[in-house]
Amino acid sequence: MIFSAPSGAGKSTVVNHLLKLYPQFEFSISATSREPRGEEKDGVEYYFITADKFRELIAQDAFVEYEEVYENRFYGTLKSEVGRIWAKGKVILFDVDVKGGYNLKKYFGDKALSVLIVPPSMEVLEQRLRGRGTDSEEAITERLAKAASELEFALGKFDIELENDVLEDTFRKAEAITDNFISL
Numbered sequence: 001m002i003f004s005a006p007s008g009a010g011k012s013t014v015v016n017h018l019l020k021l022y023p024q025f026e027f028s029i030s031a032t033s034r035e036p037r038g039e040e041k042d043g044v045e046y047y048f049i050t051a052d053k054f055r056e057l058i059a060q061d062a063f064v065e066y067e068e069v070y071e072n073r074f075y076g077t078l079k080s081e082v083g084r085i086w087a088k089g090k091v092i093l094f095d096v097d098v099k100g101g102y103n104l105k106k107y108f109g110d111k112a113l114s115v116l117i118v119p120p121s122m123e124v125l126e127q128r129l130r131g132r133g134t135d136s137e138e139a140i141t142e143r144l145a146k147a148a149s150e151l152e153f154a155l156g157k158f159d160i161e162l163e164n165d166v167l168e169d170t171f172r173k174a175e176a177i178t179d180n181f182i183s184l
């Protein structure tokens with residue numbers, strides 16, 4: 001199951017909620033060359049590697065998909081990560097940017113359900129990014145500038161669009177979508 005959105009729209013919030021509720025799920029830990037934020041730990045939220053190491057892995061064709069989301073800041077899904085989770089017989093939960101989500105859906109086809117989380121408005125997205133308190137002013141400006149073009153790219157390209165307005169409503173809708181998908 002693939003969750004995508006511009007950053008700040010609520011992917012992590014929704015994905016963490018589903019991970020608590022559904023033991024069938026395991027979170028796909030992406031590799032990234034960005035620095036850990038706050039309490040993030042290597043091998044938990046991400047595999048933190050250098051940009052050089054990332055390029056080396058690209059050359060080895062080690063990724064299902066990857067993006068240079070911002071300059072020199074790579075994010076990608078390792079083939080070994082997919083194998084690790086499938087070996088346990090679990091359903092993979094992806095939290096990736098919109099291009100990554102689109103590419104993962106193309107790669108997995110009918111095996112996957114892609115969900116686009118849509119913020120109620122750009123103003124609300126900005127408030128949430130500020131409220132999260134994890135990004136510098138510069139990073140917030142960068143993320144907001146990207147958000148509009150990401151939404152434009154993504155609308156109409158995912159199996160389901162889920163508006164994240166009132167959080168409890170979003171959770172209930174995400175659970176209904178999940179129940180439907182995992183019972184297939």
Ligand code: ADP
Pocket residue numbers: 005006007008009010011012013014128129131132133164165166167168170
């Ligand atoms: P993403 O993973 O897409 O970058 P997050 O899940 O980190 O986004 O959410 C960004 C911020 O917005 C967090 O502080 C989160 O607690 C808050 N948030 C998420 N969904 C809602 C919502 N429906 N209403 C209010 N705040 C929300």
Ligand code: 5GP
Pocket residue numbers: 005006007011030031034065066067069075076077095096097098099100101
């Ligand atoms: P953050 O720095 O906030 O953790 O993530 C920045 C963006 O990169 C988010 O939109 C996040 O979903 C995305 N991202 C995380 N992992 C991957 C991945 O494996 N592939 C792609 N394409 N994007 C990812």
